[in-house]
Amino acid sequence: VNLCSVSxxxxxxxxxxxxxxxxxRIGSLPGVIHIKVSLEQKNATIIFDHSQQSPESLSDAIEDMGFESSLSE
Amino acid sequence: MTKHEFEVAMTCEGCSGAVTRILNKVEGVKFEIDLPKKLVWIESDKDVNFLKETLEKCGKEVKYNGTK
Known part of the structure; x- marks a missing residue:
């Protein structure tokens, strides 16, 4: 399992x-180990298993919910 | 086109904004959102289940109130 995190x-x-x-919803996706969403900073920090998810797939999942998400390192 | 009424547990503009963006991505759908009453009216030829699943994407509970 190789974990990495993205914000x-x-x-x-x-x-x-x-x-x-x-x-x-995002926390229940396969491969998502942990998620912390900050309303103030308007970002989501996600720790995930790189073999099951990627920053793009996570960003798509957020867009799928009707929110706009941007890949910010 | 039939007009369907759904009850969606929206609590703020953020939630109604999410529903608006989700429905904007669907062609052949005309919709209206009443945030205070937590109602969403959709005029479309698509079947109810498809519309309900689309609304459920925003992570909120969705109830179907029937056609209007």
Whole structure:
């Protein structure tokens, strides 16, 4: 298992319940070990298994939820 | 086109913004969102399950209230 972490910019969140639904949904994706979404910094820090997910797939998953996400290192 | 009414547990503009962006990605769909009443009306020929699953992508609970 090779873990790495990425921090993605997330636009469009305005309240805690948006944060929660993202953490629940993205957190339940296969290969996602840990996710922390920050409303203030408008970003999500995700630790994931590189063989199952990638920054792009995670960014797509966030876009799929209707939020805008940007790959920011 | 039939007009469907869904109840979506949206609590703020962030959630209704997410639903708006999700529905914008779907062609052949006209929609209206009433955030205070947590209602989403969709005019489309697509079947209800497809519409419901699309709405559920935003991570919120979705109930189908029937056609209007």
């Amino acid at each position: 993605l910019g997330v636009q469009g969140m305005t309240c805690g319940s948006c944060v929660q639904s993202i953490e629940q």
